Amino acid sequence: MMTIKSNITLIKKHTKGRVSAISTTARKLAVIIWNMVVKGTAYIPLSEYQFVDQKRKKIAAMKRLITKFKITTDDLNLKM
Numbered sequence: 001m002m003t004i005k006s007n008i009t010l011i012k013k014h015t016k017g018r019v020s021a022i023s024t025t026a027r028k029l030a031v032i033i034w035n036m037v038v039k040g041t042a043y044i045p046l047s048e049y050q051f052v053d054q055k056r057k058k059i060a061a062m063k064r065l066i067t068k069f070k071i072t073t074d075d076l077n078l079k080m
Contacts, residue, residue, distance in 0.1 A: 035041050065071075 032043055036043055
């Protein structure tokens with residue numbers, strides 16, 4: 001998921017798709033504000049947490065590396 005800052009950078013760098021980039025950023029801001037007002041949730045910037053999908057991708061990458069290098073729980077001193 002792109003952050004608002006990266007959307008603004010994208011808008012400045014590219015003229016192709018500029019209108020869609022602006023509307024995407026506006027929609028993201030609208031969703032954030034709506035959640036804050038209606039649900040009473042606080043805004044937490046991306047830098048303070050990771051989305052579940054990003055965590056899942058990192059876990060999958062770790063599992064691939066563990067399989068690739070044939071690491072066992074004994075190698076990691078884990079008892080299961």
